Amino acid sequence: MSEEKREIVIPSQFLGDAKTDKAGRGTFIEDGKIYSERLGVLNKNSGYINVIPLKGRYDPVEGDFVIGIVEEASTSSWLVDINAPYPALLHVNEVPWDVDFGETEKYLKHGDSIMAKILQVDVSKKIQITLKDHNLYKIKGGHIIYVEPSKVPRVIGKKGSMISLLKKYTRCRIFVGQNGRIWIDGDDEGIAKVLHTIRKIEDEALSYGLTDRIENLLKKDAKDVR
């Protein structure tokens, strides 16, 4: 199946008529015309015109899995940096531990990293996160790197294809947060290989046939080692 030609659009670029098309994400309507609101890739899907952002800070969405870094511990909550324009609140009720009043610091302190889920984003963008889910916990060991949130889908791949490749050939545990933070754990060589490959994916995120190229690269490295 040949890939659709990818087109890059910029803010204010005219994309279509509101009478014949539907305005999707990343667009705005003015005088019956649909325009792009940001730098991104044009995507037409089920009658909708969307612009998938090429760059930009993470915009929190309820249900997203993210990697957060604890900024401060208060008496019954923690303030967590999730790489969004606002810190997120983690309440003691949303963690799997029984935390006594004022004992928050014993469980999570400044600099600790957590895998969390966005619980709620209200109208004024106040964010609440939770650790109450079987996949979520305080992270120990490994390394954390950062990619542009817009590139996260590429690192994960269609139905997780890219990340499965990475895990298979490097034997590392990898967790990709929607907020652009990625946690990697494994032996030093594995971690280095993951880092190198992710940077390559970042650089070539928009090119065609990336998944195959990455697979070949990883296969080749594995063969060389033997």
Place this chain on the structure above:
Amino acid sequence: MTVIPSIKRDYLSKLAEQGKRADGRKFDEYRKIEIETGVVSKAEGSARVKIGNTQVLVGIKMDVGEPYPDSPESGVLTTAAELVPLASPDFEAGPPDADSIELARVVDRGVRESGVVDLEKLCIEPEKVWIIFIDIHILDHDGNLFDAASLASLAALFTAKIPAKRFELGEKDYPLPLKDPPISCTSVKYNGVVVLDPSLDEDQIAEARLTVATDKSGDIRAMQKGLSGSFTKEEIKKVIKASIDNGEEIRKILDRSIGK
């Protein structure tokens, strides 16, 4: 202020125990250094230095004025640094903070007190001397601002021209009276290892920092220890040796860029 995840700190420390750095460099290896001179037309001298992704721009401006009362026949040299918000999400707008003052004074020490500029030759007549302003403008902070700023200051000085014509003090603009410069090399220490030319990550987890400026003969001309950690005597001696070795290589890059 961006929070540094403790995992990152632990990972870098673990690598350090095995003699490795996160970007694959050796402990005493510098990132790629690029120097471009004559980049600001309004300045009497200017240079842009890149060390890895770190970018610093230095401009030299000159004026005629009164000497300091305790050195009436010497020119004046003053250094200032601006850590503009453009260069890092952690830099705030406002008057120079302690970090930018320390940066300026360390660069100044390596340039003025080492006698690179022969200030005695900058006296025009009694009570009238040339004043040199070195202005350091940080453009992109990716670790090791000290060395980028020092190198840019030297490259700017060595390609600067005294604006004699504009001040009606001569028919032609001419270069500054300069001697062989000392080269500044900065190291940081974390988890018991000391590395040269810290990357941004290494700068952020550094416990202690040491800048050493050495000259062509391998003598020490300026030093500055920063941050609240400590060094052992052996570590300091190792840093000095690494600074002398790297200083030689960096001096070659500087000479090429100023057309020597």
Place this chain on the structure above:
Amino acid sequence: MKSDIKLIDSHGKRLDGRKPDELRKIKIEAGVLHRADGSCYLEWGGNKVLAAVYGPREAIPKHTQNPLKAIVNARYNMAAFSVEDRKRPGPDRRSREISKVISEALEKIVLTEKFPRAAIDVNIEVLDAEAGTRCAGLTAAGVALADAGIPMRDIPVACAAGKIDGQVVLDLGKEEDNFGDADLPVAISPRTGEILLLQMDGHLTLKEFDKALDMATNGCNIVSDLQKKAIMDKYKSVLEVE
């Protein structure tokens, strides 16, 4: 201070050889800095400016937060070495005024309602100055905002017109700014033609003002194409496969 310099001759040729409606040489490059979320390096005649955008991020201090939308903080700063007579580092009254009018222009164009309580910080550093720095700065800021992925209605652009020796001309150069009769910097939203920034000093009749505004707006449209090309040049290459 008037001088005896003739700024434009009988054939309409200016001191630097330009025609009355000709722009100085412009070069724009997007995405030039590593740390900033978006950035732009721009040369316009003898001007060299660097713009960087951080955000949206938390607005600090907290009392500046607007619960309904993001605040746009533009900070225009001139490097000490950017002018003939060294400028003392730090904001002076002129820089603060320019920062304010640029912030206001950008606020209109950025979709600020998407980021309540946040701040979008736009930093403009003038590294080499030669008349028209605020137009160069705002133009660079527009590219930097797009490069940062900030949602906007349009990419703002600015250009100035003025009057020299009684004639309305486009894009004043150094001597024209110092010895001319009027200066009119204008910023627009190129898609709609809406005016986002407008300042004027000097002396213009109504007819001259109309002509100058037209000229400046035309200049803006030409520069707008250059901005868009700079952004596309930066990102087009990522579509190509080696």
